[in-house]
Amino acid sequence: xxxxxxxxxxxxxxxLQTGIYLTDCQRRIMFWNKGAEHITGYMRHEVVGRFCRDxxxxxxxxAGTILCEGECPLAESIRDGKQKEGQFYLRHKTGYQxxxxxxxxxxxxxxxxxxxxxxxxEVRNTASEQERHQSTLAxxxxxxxxxxxxxxxxxxxxxxxxxxxxxxxxLPFGVLCIQLELVEFEAAHSWEAMHAILQVSARTIAHxxxxxxxxxxxxxxxxxxxxxxxxxxELEKLRHETYRVVNSSxxxxxxxxxxxxxxxxxxxxxxxxxxxRSRSGRCRLWVWAPQVREITPPSRPxxxxxxxxxxxxxxxxxx
Numbered sequence: 001x002x003x004x005x006x007x008x009x010x011x012x013x014x015x016l017q018t019g020i021y022l023t024d025c026q027r028r029i030m031f032w033n034k035g036a037e038h039i040t041g042y043m044r045h046e047v048v049g050r051f052c053r054d055x056x057x058x059x060x061x062x063a064g065t066i067l068c069e070g071e072c073p074l075a076e077s078i079r080d081g082k083q084k085e086g087q088f089y090l091r092h093k094t095g096y097q098x099x100x101x102x103x104x105x106x107x108x109x110x111x112x113x114x115x116x117x118x119x120x121x122e123v124r125n126t127a128s129e130q131e132r133h134q135s136t137l138a139x140x141x142x143x144x145x146x147x148x149x150x151x152x153x154x155x156x157x158x159x160x161x162x163x164x165x166x167x168x169x170x171l172p173f174g175v176l177c178i179q180l181e182l183v184e185f186e187a188a189h190s191w192e193a194m195h196a197i198l199q200v201s202a203r204t205i206a207h208x209x210x211x212x213x214x215x216x217x218x219x220x221x222x223x224x225x226x227x228x229x230x231x232x233x234e235l236e237k238l239r240h241e242t243y244r245v246v247n248s249s250x251x252x253x254x255x256x257x258x259x260x261x262x263x264x265x266x267x268x269x270x271x272x273x274x275x276x277r278s279r280s281g282r283c284r285l286w287v288w289a290p291q292v293r294e295i296t297p298p299s300r301p302x303x304x305x306x307x308x309x310x311x312x313x314x315x316x317x318x319x
Contacts, residue, residue: 019100019121022107025078025114027052039100039123041093058091059102077104077117087124099124144217146195147202155216155224162226174230176239178205178223208245209238 013020019036023029028051032044040057047056052074059067067073073084084104089097100121107116137143142154150158165171180201186194202223206215209225218224227235 020118021047021052022116022118023052023074024116027074027078027117030116036121039092039098039121040090059088061086061088073102073104074117074119077106078114081106081108081114090121147198147217149202149206149223150214150216152216152218155214155218155226158214158216158226159224162228172229172231174227174232174235174238176209176225176227176235176242177218178225178242179219180221182221204245205242208242 014033015035016033017035017038019039020031020033021029021036022031028049029047032042032047037043042056050056053068053072055066055068059072061067067088068075073086076082077084083106085102087099087101090100092098101124102119102121104117104119106114107118109115134143134148137150137154142150144151159175162171162173166173178201180197182194182197185197198221202215202217205223205225206213209215209227212228214226214228216224216226225238227238230238
């Protein structure tokens with residue numbers, strides 16, 4: 001059985017994206033996996049055999065205190081055998097600081113004696129920064145209370161900013177207008193279900209578009225996505241991906257559905273026709289992607305022209 005083969009375990013640990021290294025009781029590095037190589041920039045042959053107290057990674061806390069000169073979680077695990085964790089910074093090989101979350105455990109032999117320690121670490125995500133940003137937006141009345149997305153006013157401002165950047169610096173961007181058709185769904189479900197479907201849709205679409213996209217609530221059942229540096233091909237891929245993924249999303253009390261057939265009419269792609277509309281009370285998704293054309297902006301566009309264009313969904317996909 002493969003669980004009895006230590007080489008399999010070694011290969012698995014070696015190929016994890018999480019950084020992992022093992023030391024003996026003197027904190028000499030005995031093992032350094034590929035995840036550690038990727039996060040730190042140090043290859044295995046550069047660190048194995050060296051002591052972590054040599055400050056290869058220069059672990060430090062938020063105050064800038066070097067951990068190896070004081071409270072090192074790895075040393076503490078060797079000393080008391082307890083698991084430690086914390087949020088620190090390490091120095092990448094090229095010199096910049098990487099925020100990481102660290103876990104350390106003691107390694108014991110068959111008799112229970114401590115023979116070393118293991119540390120695993122991952123790059124810290126920006127969840128805390130994002131939460132602070134969300135709190136700031138909420139405090140200034142810029143968030144939609146149902147979905148947690150930027151509200152119409154903030155979305156409008158971001159759209160105006162994208163238009164100005166395009167006009168002045170030729171920075172392209174794309175726009176997707178995403179609408180849930182909820183008339184029949186609303187008639188068959190409670191307002192709690194309506195809120196649930198909007199929340200699920202917002203989160204799903206945000207994950208599809210990725211962290212660089214701006215997603216806001218444009219109207220009651222409509223979202224507007226602003227995608228920097230997004231051309232016609234990328235925009236079309238995201239449109240189809242939004243169809244596919246949101247269609248398979250589920251929430252408490254029902255499913256998101258839209259008809260599989262669609263037609264193209266003019267600059268808009270509309271997946272719903274009157275002849276195939278369902279009356280089951282399910283909601284359907286429309287994703288509108290304006291045709292992308294090459295636009296050469298004037299060197300100094302009049303601000304009034306930008307202001308006239310900003311609310312027009314059908315003309316906001318430019319590259």
